[in-house]
Structure formats: structure tokens, C-alpha cells
Amino acid sequence: MKYSILFFTLVCCISGNNVPQLPSFFKICHRKDPYLNKCMKESMEQLKPYLNKGIPELNIPPCEPLYIDRADCNQTSGSISINSSFTDIQIFNAFNNNVKQFKYEMEKNELKIKQYIPHFEMYSKYYLNGKIMMLPLSGIGTASFNLTDVDYTLKIKFEPYHEPKTNQEHFRVNDLNIDYNIRNLHVHLDNLFNGDKILQEVMNVFLNNNWKLIMNEIKPALEENVSNIFKNIIDKIFTIYPIDTLLPP
Numbered sequence: 001m002k003y004s005i006l007f008f009t010l011v012c013c014i015s016g017n018n019v020p021q022l023p024s025f026f027k028i029c030h031r032k033d034p035y036l037n038k039c040m041k042e043s044m045e046q047l048k049p050y051l052n053k054g055i056p057e058l059n060i061p062p063c064e065p066l067y068i069d070r071a072d073c074n075q076t077s078g079s080i081s082i083n084s085s086f087t088d089i090q091i092f093n094a095f096n097n098n099v100k101q102f103k104y105e106m107e108k109n110e111l112k113i114k115q116y117i118p119h120f121e122m123y124s125k126y127y128l129n130g131k132i133m134m135l136p137l138s139g140i141g142t143a144s145f146n147l148t149d150v151d152y153t154l155k156i157k158f159e160p161y162h163e164p165k166t167n168q169e170h171f172r173v174n175d176l177n178i179d180y181n182i183r184n185l186h187v188h189l190d191n192l193f194n195g196d197k198i199l200q201e202v203m204n205v206f207l208n209n210n211w212k213l214i215m216n217e218i219k220p221a222l223e224e225n226v227s228n229i230f231k232n233i234i235d236k237i238f239t240i241y242p243i244d245t246l247l248p249p
């Protein structure tokens with residue numbers, strides 16, 4: 001299989017300084033490249049299909065679908081007073097995106113990426129109990145979300161550190177921030193109110209009419225989870241490869 005050959009190549013090519021050779025699908029960009037941003041953008045786009053399938057050599061699990069174990073949102077404020085928990089979250093098509101802007105500032109070690117996802121779907125188990133705008137809401141079952149026209153901005157601040165394993169400078173993520181804007185969302189919750197079909201239909205219509213309010217509620221928890229996933233992927237690559245390998249002079 002392709003992966004085992006890659007793995008073999010990786011293991012065989014570990015050089016004296018403990019730095020494995022970069023997998024061949026990695027497009028390398030040079031620090032002094034006058035079109036560095038363009039190169040890095042291409043490099044990232046080239047990596048996407050591999051991320052989707054997972055990169056076992058780098059311990060990166062398949063990202064299609066993107067899996068999030070759990071996101072809780074307990075909130076009592078304004079018109080919402082609710083305890084909720086979403087588990088086994090699967091996000092399909094999250095990396096089916098277009099890079100709109102890619103900007104790396106070397107002096108600040110800062111990266112800013114703006115992306116657009118035309119459509120993606122999210123499925124999870126849910127638990128909900130509380131009130132939204134005076135209406136009682138309770139249920140435990142499966143939830144599905146369809147999101148359209150999603151813009152998001154990813155800001156990452158790196159910091160260099162000395163890695164004893166390679167005896168070289170590496171990057172790690174110091175701060176990662178994700179902010180998104182959703183133009184349209186369609187949600188369906190099954191098994192609301194112990195399976196009362198009429199109440200369930202009424203509530204689903206209500207939720208779809210008020211999704212912006214609900215999205216604002218779950219936004220912080222979701223952003224934190226998605227940020228952690230990105231951070232883990234990036235840090236996994238960066239602990240293996242020194243700056244001079246990833247971004248040679």
C-alpha cells in the first residue's frame with residue numbers, strides 16, 4: 001500500500017540528526033521565495049487530499065469526516081437557559097474549501113488564512129434540556145446540520161523553541177483562533193420530547209427560524225474544539241520537522 005511504502009521510506013531516511021525526510025507530497029517553500037505566500041497556499045492545498053485520508057506517518061487521523069468527540073454548551077443568559085451536549089460529531093466536507101487569502105508574516109510568526117466552504121454537513125448525538133425563548137426544549141437523539149456559505153478566518157501565532165530530539169529550532173502553536181460566519185443553516189433534531197412527533201415538528205420549525213440565536217450559543221464551544229483539532233494537526237507535524245526543513249532558507 002501507498003502508506004506502508006511511505007512509512008518505509010520515512011523510517012529508512014531518518015538521518016543522523018533524527019529528522020525524517022519530508023513525505024514526497026509535501027511541497028517545500030523557501031523562506032526567501034518572493035512569492036512565499038503563493039507557494040505556502042499551494043502547499044496547503046496539495047496537502048488537503050492527504051489530510052482527508054489521514055497521514056499515518058504523522059499520526060494524523062482521517063479528516064473526512066472530521067471527528068469531534070464532544071462539545072458541551074451549558075448556558076443561562078438572555079432568552080436561553082439550556083444544558084446541551086453534542087457527542088460523536090462528524091463533519092463532512094469541512095476541507096472542501098477555497099482559500100481566499102493566505103498571509104504569512106515571518107517577522108511576527110503569524111499566519112492568517114481566510115477560507116470559504118460552500119456547503120458542509122454535521123451529524124452528532126445530542127442531549128438538550130432547558131428553555132429557548134420561554135419554550136421548553138428537551139430531547140436525546142441524533143442531530144443533523146446543513147451549513148451553507150461559510151466563511152472562516154484562521155489566525156495562528158507560532159513560537160520557535162529548541163527541540164532536544166533534533167537539536168534544532170521548531171515551531172509550535174502559541175495561539176490559534178478561528179472565527180466563522182454562516183450564511184445559512186438547516187437543523188433537524190430527532191426524538192425531541194420523548195418522540196412526540198407533533199411537538200418535535202413544531203420545535204424543529206422553530207429552531208430553523210431561530211438558528212442564528214442557537215448558533216451564537218454553541219459558537220464558543222465549537223470554535224474551541226475546532227481550534228484544538230487544528231492545533232493538534234499542526235503541532236504533530238511541527239514536532240517532527242524543524243523550521244529549517246519545513247521552511248528552508
Ligand SMILES: *[C@@H]1O[C@H](CO)[C@@H](O)[C@H](O)[C@H]1NC(C)=O
Nearest residue numbers: 072073074082083084085129
Ligand atoms: C453541562 O450540563 C450537563 C448536564 O447537566 C453535564 O453533564 C455537563 O457536564 C455540563 N458541562 C459543562 C461544561 O458544564
Ligand SMILES: *[C@@H]1O[C@H](CO)[C@@H](O)[C@H](O)[C@H]1NC(C)=O
Nearest residue numbers: 074076081082083129130131
Ligand atoms: C444544568 O445542569 C446543572 C447541573 O449540571 C443544573 O444545576 C441546572 O439547573 C441545569 N440547567 C438547566 C437549564 O437544565
Ligand SMILES: *[C@@H]1O[C@H](CO)[C@@H](O)[C@H](O)[C@H]1NC(C)=O
Nearest residue numbers: 121144145146185186187188
Ligand atoms: C442536508 O442535506 C442532505 C442532502 O445533501 C439532505 O439529505 C438532508 O436531509 C439535509 N439535512 C438537513 C438537516 O437539512
Ligand SMILES: CC(=O)N[C@H]1CO[C@H](CO)[C@@H](O)[C@@H]1O
Nearest residue numbers: 069070071072221224225228
Ligand atoms: C477535541 C476537543 O478539544 N474536544 C473538547 C471539546 O470541548 C469539550 C467541552 O466543551 C471538551 O470536553 C472536549 O475535550
